[in-house]
Amino acid sequence: MNDEPTFIDVLSMDNLPIGATKKINTEIGDILLANVKGKLYAVDDMCTHEDSSLSLGCLKDELISCTLHGSRFNVRTGKPMEEPATEALNRYPVRVENNRIQVCLTPF
């Protein structure tokens, strides 16, 4: 049995500059990629409060804001900073190989 996590190729690094986010459609749903000062993070794109895409929100340092009711989530930890959202986002391993961003679809 192979326990190696499987990474899928999703995007060129050139398309995710520092401070940017990008919604990626995958077989398990939409994932939000974020580039925070050169460090990459991948979390669920859907807010845990109601159905709203976090890709519509604004990234400020590690915090992405939900445009529907204003909760902010930390893209490094997945945790909401304030209500109404109370549940954390799933986080996914992300890496860069040959300038391509790759994401593992198995959450941490």
Ligand code: FES
């Ligand atoms: S849908 Fe995101 S805070 Fe309500």
